[in-house]
Amino acid sequence: MELYEEVLRIAKAAKTVAPRLANLSSTQKDEALLEMAEGLIREMDYLISENQKDLQYAQQKGLSRAMIDRLTLNEKVIRDMAQSLREIASQPDPVGEIVRMWRRPNGLLVGKMRIPLGVIGVIYESRPNVTSDAAGLCLKAGNAVILRGGSEAINSNLAIVKIIQEALKKAHIPQEAVQMIPTTSREAVLHMLKMDEYIDLIIPRGGEELIRFVVENSRIPVIKHYKGVCHIFVDASAHIQMAIEVCFNAKVQRPGVCNAMETLLVHKDIAPRFLPLMAERYREAGVELRGCSRTKEIIPWVKEATEEDWYAEYLDLILAVKIVDNIDEAIEHILKYGSKHTDAIITSDYRNAQRFLREVDSSTVLVNASTRFSDGYQFGLGAEIGISTTKLHAFGPMGAEDLTTTKYIVYGDGQIRT
Amino acid sequence: MELYEEVLRIAKAAKTVAPRLANLSSTQKDEALLEMAEGLIREMDYLISENQKDLQYAQQKGLSRAMIDRLTLNEKVIRDMAQSLREIASQPDPVGEIVRMWRRPNGLLVGKMRIPLGVIGVIYESRPNVTSDAAGLCLKAGNAVILRGGSEAINSNLAIVKIIQEALKKAHIPQEAVQMIPTTSREAVLHMLKMDEYIDLIIPRGGEELIRFVVENSRIPVIKHYKGVCHIFVDASAHIQMAIEVCFNAKVQRPGVCNAMETLLVHKDIAPRFLPLMAERYREAGVELRGCSRTKEIIPWVKEATEEDWYAEYLDLILAVKIVDNIDEAIEHILKYGSKHTDAIITSDYRNAQRFLREVDSSTVLVNASTRFSDGYQFGLGAEIGISTTKLHAFGPMGAEDLTTTKYIVYGDGQIRT
Secondary structure: OHHHHHHHHHHHHHHHHHHHHHOOOHHHHHHHHHHHHHHHHHOHHHHHHHHHHHHHHHHHOOOOHHHHHHHOOOHHHHHHHHHHHHHHHHOOOOOOOEEEEEEOOOOOEEEEEEEEOOEEEEEEOOOOHHHHHHHHHHHHOOOEEEEEOOHHHHHHHHHHHHHHHHHHHHOOOOHHHEEEOOOOOHHHHHHHHHOOOOOOEEEEEOOHHHHHHHHHHOOOOEOOOOOOOEEEEEOOOOOHHHHHHHHHHHHHOOOOOOOOEEEEEEEOOOHHHHHHHHHHHHHHOOOEEEEOHHHHHHOOOOEEOOHHHHHOOOOOOEEEEEEEOOHHHHHHHHHHHOOOOEEEEEOOOHHHHHHHHHHOOOOEEEEEEOHHHOOOOOOOOOOOOEEEOOOOOOOEEEOHHHHEEEEEEEEEEEEOOO | OHHHHHHHHHHHHHHHHHHHHHOOOHHHHHHHHHHHHHHHHHOHHHHHHHHHHHHHHHHHHOOOHHHHHHHOOOHHHHHHHHHHHHHHHHOOOOOOOEEEEEEOOOOOEEEEEEEEOOEEEEEEOOOOHHHHHHHHHHHHOOOEEEEEOOHHHHHHHHHHHHHHHHHHHHOOOOHHHEEEOOOOOHHHHHHHHHOOOOOOEEEEEOOHHHHHHHHHHOOOOEOOOOOOOEEEEEOOOOOHHHHHHHHHHHHHOOOOOOOOEEEEEEEOOOHHHHHHHHHHHHHHOOOEEEEOHHHHHHOOOOEEOOHHHHHOOOOOOEEEEEEEOOHHHHHHHHHHHOOOOEEEEEOOOHHHHHHHHHHOOOOEEEEEEOHHHOOOOOOOOOOOOEEEOOOOOOOEEEOHHHHEEEEEEEEEEEEOOO
């Protein structure tokens, strides 16, 4: 009951302060963002030492190498966090933007003005950089944010929030703009998810298990993605060296993330030339290949893929490979097995490039570029608060603008309806 | 079980046809819309005779005058339905629009392309014009729609859908683009609301009871509004004659709809001059006034308002009246008691106009115009599929564009991430 009261107090404070945040000037918000960035750099030693506590505990608990990697705050990670905040500051203020305005025959001037959503709850796991990314994007969009990070990163997260709140104070912005639930029990999450009177949107970030837990228990709308089963289709006309570099990058550069490639589709006409070279590169990098029967004819050493492989998000150095007859079969495969996250085509054919962009209804579709670019920072949003693979409200990597909505504003001079 | 199979068949057919609808050319869609409009005019006698069956049944059942009014299809109503379809046809196609496109430092060209949502379910009550409005807007936005109208209007709705499907056929568009659940049992609605695998969005239109039923039982996201507690604030500097005309229009022209005014807020400095004239106009029109104590001092014959009156959506010739000290008190009142639907200010003061537009976070905010303009047709959207008073995805009257989302498209020339 005490925990419930604590979460309720935080949620109410966020709701109370939201109208003031909606009306902050752009200058005030950007100054706070720059001050946060400076604070992170200035307090680097403090952040690293707080992070050490989390890392020691993680090692005691025997967390995986990948988990510890995600958890670590070093100079590079902290500089990247600061850089994200600076880029968010440098963007135009979405709040108050008039998206469009038009004149009606009766003289009414009707427009759509961008406004904040209100209070955003972010529930995430081990990455401490989510703390500053989420705080920065929510502030830019005039929203209050309630953060609830994972227990593994609690010391790091509290240290980051402390720096953020000092920056808010300096910029004369209420500290309730960015609050963190100070406990990491699941019960606190459950309380949060029922407070639909005070929280307008929940964004969970983490493994599929966390996200399902949030969706099943939330009375508040949730924007999320479960997984990324990303494809690259190497078309008959692909430039072979480009295809090799892009497909290598998409699988190997960071296999544990949602925008890494999981299935490679290859046009039958290019497969005999492309696949042997590609497979050799993958073999050198320790990538396990699981191919269709036609792939096995060309590369005998690949494992045979099963139906489950086409649905799999390996998040590892494993890749499913399928040879297809044409772009139609490639698009059909993606529509059937994909997760609407990110898919790419490598092609020199103008028409196929345009068809792929139009017909693949994933949140990010690329021509001749690695799926790894599907990311708010890479797209120039400064950071991302999450990726949506459902189409309502937002689709794809979400920046500050995706944390706003529009209202109609109407200028009249006495019009009445007849 | 048979009913379940029937609803499932309809939902699956919609999902199957959705990718084809997403790729229809603008010309094809607009031709179908114009053909629908012509069909409605050509088949006017048939529509009116089918509508007679519904009207006879309504009279037998003793439905209210207002209900029968909403149900009636006459020449004017049918011409308006056709005109809406023509206006929808005349608008630019939202699908395929590139909302924005920018170049990243590494040469990637990143853009956002508008795409349909997929399959929309519309659940509504007595107005048969919703049938053609919803069908027109969904088609324009490249979505399939599943309609489920009220039992009172079943003959009218089936007749309209028949004309729509003939128009689709002429334009070589699959008839599954617009389907109607042919039964009006609540059970069919319950089945629909569980089919989240096939239906992407539910829009309910009708009384609060229907909408709560839909929200409580839906596994599919729902966009809706419960009610419209609309305010007009007559500022100290208001042009008195304009204020009288607008406030009269907003209350009296059609009191039974959600964008009619329910509470009148009056600045204390203008109240002694404005209220006696206004009250007289209302008295002549049979409007019952319920005022705060200061209102009663000026107009002794008004009833005393209770706390509930400030929350009330009368949908009738009743109006709550309150005198406030200044614009701050007016805005506070609206934020506390309002429903985020539609609110207006009557003022000659530039700064107050801008403050009101910015600080009132309702889906439509007007200066010097009647709240009755908060409507998709009046805003130039051709029609509206509904009004949203929640901020996610859409806020305010929803046209074709609100039935789309955007995906990221990326043009590269071999970029990889380092």
